Amino acid sequence: MTHAEIDALVKGFIVDAATAPANPRVQQAVLRLVSDLFKAIEDLDLQPSEVWTGLEYLARAGASHELGLIAPGIGLERFLDIRTDEAEAKLGLTGGTPRTIEGPLYVAGAPESEGFARLDDGSEADKGEVLFMQGTVYGADGRPLPNARVEVWHANLMGSYSYFDKSQSPFNLRRTIITDANGRYQFRSIVPMGYACPPNGSTQRLLDLLGRHGNRPAHIHFFVSAGGHRKLTTQINIDGDAYLWEDFAFASREGLVPAIERIAEPAELARKALTRPFASIDFDFRLLAEHVTAPTAEVERPRAAA
Ligand code: MBD
Ligand code: FE
Helix, strand or coil: CCHHHHHHHHHHHHHHCCCCCCCHHHHHHHHHHHHHHHHHHHHHCCCHHHHHHHHHHHHHHHHCCCHHHHHHHCCHHHHHHHHHHHHHHHCCCCCCCCCCCCCCCCEECCCEEECEEECCCCCCCCCCCEEEEEEEEECCCCCECCCCEEEEEECCCCCCCECCECCCCCCCCEEEEECCCCCEEEEEEECCCCCECCCCCHHHHHHHHCCCCCECCCEEEEEEECCCECCEEEEEECCCCCCCCCCCCCCCCCCCCCCEEEECCHHHHHHCCCCCCEEEEECCEECCECCCCCCCCCCCCCCEEC
């Protein structure tokens, strides 16, 4: 069939078949997506067995809650960021800390504290490297922002996230820190390890067929929010990771790889009550002003809450 014939056929199925008022946005999107699917089937001469294989793949991926992992894996989540970046640039909203994808592993409801938090429960303290990370949250006027919310979450030494990994204590490696009077935050944790897709899951099955790996470099996630400012969703990467610029989720960005310092001076160790050298990262967040016509930076999506 020609594409014009497909367009006419699909309009009959999706639009003309309606006998009650349609939701116009849903109708518009479904019309387009079904037409594009049919055109792909036609152009690639996809066979019926192949189409059913694809549907079964999606059914299984959904049943095992892996659609949120396929989205970053095929670059869909990165693509949505690129579009938001473009929309902001068009409105002259520039100069903020680069955004990067949220990923599927945030959990709402983490413990809150002011200025400082320790993220790790101590269970991996012997095996891991202690990390201190600190900085200032700046507002659109370039001044430090007291009372900003810094939500932080990261993986443990196995690359696993609490809540999804039931062997970890609740909210291990997850906290909300409210910046102090000088706009400062600091946390103590352990240097995380990189994440790998479940080896027997739907996402890895697809990646295998594409000749791709399913690894992420070690990283730390943030939501940073403050009144009058656009919510920032971002991550920093741990410099030196083998996958730093080969992230299966395409989240690595210039400006999000801060220097990681190793500190061993006895006086510094004593001040932190540590007996071994530790890692330290300084990183400031710069927020953009909220803007009435910009697409919202507060993305609605299903999220776990504990
Ligand atoms: C992660 O930890 C993550 O951040 C993303 C984007 C996908 C899978 C695991
Ligand atoms: Fe992650």
